Amino acid sequence: MPAVPQHSTIAVTGAAGFIGGWVVRDLLERGHRVRGCVRDVADESRVGFLTAMPAFASGRLTLHAADLDEPGCFDDIFRGCDGVAHVSHVSTYDDPEYVQRTCDHIVASIERSGSVRRAVVTSSVAAVISEADITELVRRPICDEDRYPDESNPKRSPERGQGYSIGKVIAQRAFADAAASSAAGWDAITVCPADNVGPIQSAHQQHGGPWQHLIGRMLQGRCEVFQGTGPYRPWMTVDVRDDAACHAGLLESDLVANGERYIAWSTERRSYEDVVATIDRVLPELRHDPGPIVDPSPDRHRAREAEFRGIWNGLELRNDRIRSVVPITFRPLDVSVRDCVESLIAVAGVEVHRRPAEGDSHG
Numbered sequence: 001m002p003a004v005p006q007h008s009t010i011a012v013t014g015a016a017g018f019i020g021g022w023v024v025r026d027l028l029e030r031g032h033r034v035r036g037c038v039r040d041v042a043d044e045s046r047v048g049f050l051t052a053m054p055a056f057a058s059g060r061l062t063l064h065a066a067d068l069d070e071p072g073c074f075d076d077i078f079r080g081c082d083g084v085a086h087v088s089h090v091s092t093y094d095d096p097e098y099v100q101r102t103c104d105h106i107v108a109s110i111e112r113s114g115s116v117r118r119a120v121v122t123s124s125v126a127a128v129i130s131e132a133d134i135t136e137l138v139r140r141p142i143c144d145e146d147r148y149p150d151e152s153n154p155k156r157s158p159e160r161g162q163g164y165s166i167g168k169v170i171a172q173r174a175f176a177d178a179a180a181s182s183a184a185g186w187d188a189i190t191v192c193p194a195d196n197v198g199p200i201q202s203a204h205q206q207h208g209g210p211w212q213h214l215i216g217r218m219l220q221g222r223c224e225v226f227q228g229t230g231p232y233r234p235w236m237t238v239d240v241r242d243d244a245a246c247h248a249g250l251l252e253s254d255l256v257a258n259g260e261r262y263i264a265w266s267t268e269r270r271s272y273e274d275v276v277a278t279i280d281r282v283l284p285e286l287r288h289d290p291g292p293i294v295d296p297s298p299d300r301h302r303a304r305e306a307e308f309r310g311i312w313n314g315l316e317l318r319n320d321r322i323r324s325v326v327p328i329t330f331r332p333l334d335v336s337v338r339d340c341v342e343s344l345i346a347v348a349g350v351e352v353h354r355r356p357a358e359g360d361s362h363g
């Protein structure tokens with residue numbers, strides 16, 4: 001199926017976001033032209049890092065206003081593009097019909113473009129491992145591209161916190177089905193990134209992730225074990241720059257086929273507590289003082305802490321499939337944490353809670 005050729009024109013949705021911003025930079029470095037899609041091209045606090053790129057000065061990077069909620073608004077942007085990297089979030093994942101509609105908008109604009117050959121759609125590992133019943137991970141511990149959450153579980157509903165995972169699976173199928181039945185000759189490849197860690201490029205990105213946001217709080221000495229993706233789930237990570245390289249690589253790869261999906265993760269996993277400790281280990285000169293680590297888990301989760309940790313650690317994480325179609329060597333998490341910390345300080349001005357320097361006298 002058609003890979004995008006060298007020196008293509010690629011539209012990137014969510015271009016001002018954490019991942020989208022790195023996808024833009026990576027595509028430019030590969031020599032492509034990029035049309036960055038953002039909701040507000042005039043919001044300097046969000047797009048300033050894009051307009052500061054040399055390629056914006058030359059015109060190889062252009063910015064375009066588009067909101068997924070408005071049908072047709074990508075028509076003009078996609079016309080003449082060879083590829084689309086659909087990275088952006090949607091306004092809500094709690095309404096599957098709305099998620100489907102946003103996919104339909106993008107698909108319709110691809111169909112009308114007359115030029116798009118490939119769409120790479122950003123999903124999540126939540127579409128691989130987010131289970132309504134965690135013991136399903138014991139029954140099926142191999143985490144590769146063939147694994148889907150148990151969709152027959154009646155507890156798999158937005159009301160029970162599964163909306164994100166459901167929405168991502170809907171999007172994958174919507175794009176693959178549309179491309180399969182299209183006469184326009186394009187294909188859709190899904191990338192399922194894990195927990196993105198790495199440098200932010202703009203101060204506003206410090207609040208997202210949530211992984212960079214959590215590292216920011218660690219730096220400030222406000223450590224609270226994160227349970228948002230499952231009780232005592234370790235971080236299962238990918239460097240945001242490697243994630244971007246996977247997106248670009250999948251646009252360019254002639255080894256992939258419509259409907260396939262690829263997980264982007266290094267296969268490293270680390271507990272929240274060990275991520276906290278990583279900061280001082282990789283950057284001892286910061287004299288980071290994390291303060292006490294608070295565990296806000298409800299008692300019913302605390303009682304099963306060892307069991308939960310055992311389930312997560314029993315998973316077999318695989319990334320051989322993406323490595324077989326994209327040239328990629330995943331960075332170690334230590335590097336991602338270091339570069340995330342340095343960017344949070346340098347780009348976002350995060351203030352570090354520090355131990356006194358040796359020799360400092362107090363009271």
Ligand SMILES: NC(=O)c1ccc[n+]([C@@H]2O[C@H](COP(=O)([O-])OP(=O)(O)OC[C@H]3O[C@@H](n4cnc5c(N)ncnc54)[C@H](OP(=O)(O)O)[C@@H]3O)[C@@H](O)[C@H]2O)c1
Nearest residue numbers: 014016017018019038039067068088089090124195196208
């Ligand atoms: N971060 C992770 O660890 C992670 C892991 C797995 C998957 N993902 C997926 O990766 C994608 C990007 O995540 P991210 O962390 O980079 O998020 P992010 O920094 O919040 O960026 C997401 C972007 O989505 C755009 N957006 C939201 N609603 C929109 C709408 N209705 N119309 C148009 N644009 C809209 C926003 O655009 P504006 O700036 O223009 O408002 C925002 O910049 C998402 O699809 C997410 O599900 C992320």
